[in-house]
Amino acid sequence: MYRWYVINTYSGHEKKVEANLRQRFRTAPEGVRMSFKDVLVPTERTIETDKDGKKIEVEKRSLPGYLLVHMDINDKNAWLLVRDTPGVTGFVGAGNNPQPLSANELAKIMDTKTEGGAIEKAKPTVEFELGETVKVMSGPLSDFDGEISEINSEQSKLKVLVSIFERQVPVELAYDQVKKV
Numbered sequence: 001m002y003r004w005y006v007i008n009t010y011s012g013h014e015k016k017v018e019a020n021l022r023q024r025f026r027t028a029p030e031g032v033r034m035s036f037k038d039v040l041v042p043t044e045r046t047i048e049t050d051k052d053g054k055k056i057e058v059e060k061r062s063l064p065g066y067l068l069v070h071m072d073i074n075d076k077n078a079w080l081l082v083r084d085t086p087g088v089t090g091f092v093g094a095g096n097n098p099q100p101l102s103a104n105e106l107a108k109i110m111d112t113k114t115e116g117g118a119i120e121k122a123k124p125t126v127e128f129e130l131g132e133t134v135k136v137m138s139g140p141l142s143d144f145d146g147e148i149s150e151i152n153s154e155q156s157k158l159k160v161l162v163s164i165f166e167r168q169v170p171v172e173l174a175y176d177q178v179k180k181v
Contacts, residue, residue, distance in 0.1 A: 005092070006066050017067060017085060017086075031075070037071065045058070073100070130148055
């Protein structure tokens with residue numbers, strides 16, 4: 001029965017181990033090759049703001065040091081092929097008894113579509129804090145400074161108190177409309 005298993009690797013070597021496993025799957029004997037379906041490096045795409053205030057999309061590993069493999073673990077040769085791959089430190093589980101991912105665990109990891117071996121999640125990273133001073137970059141209040149009074153991460157918006165004629169006026173702005181001072 002094909003199940004998803006978690007493999008522990010050296011941190012930073014996930015892509016190398018994935019390529020090694022795919023190559024070993026292709027060159028394995030037919031019986032062993034049929035025990036494998038897929039290998040994934042869990043990654044997520046996040047939108048970050050660089051130091052110039054530009055939004056960039058960055059791919060980050062969501063589980064550093066781990067890979068997911070979809071395989072039938074009942075074949076001892078398939079289990080050995082994975083375990084003996086360079087960079088693999090072992091399966092997640094007790095001793096020689098790897099534990100498959102439960103449906104809930106798999107759903108948490110793969111909550112969005114998979115493309116090209118990467119699990120994609122587009123979510124902006126919040127780099128702002130309450131009380132922090134920011135400069136408005138666009139709109140009618142551009143070049144004004146203000147203090148963050150509220151952060152709405154679901155909508156990627158901030159409520160900023162801008163001083164106009166010596167009065168604090170709350171203004172709702174998107175993350176990309178402000179930059180840190």
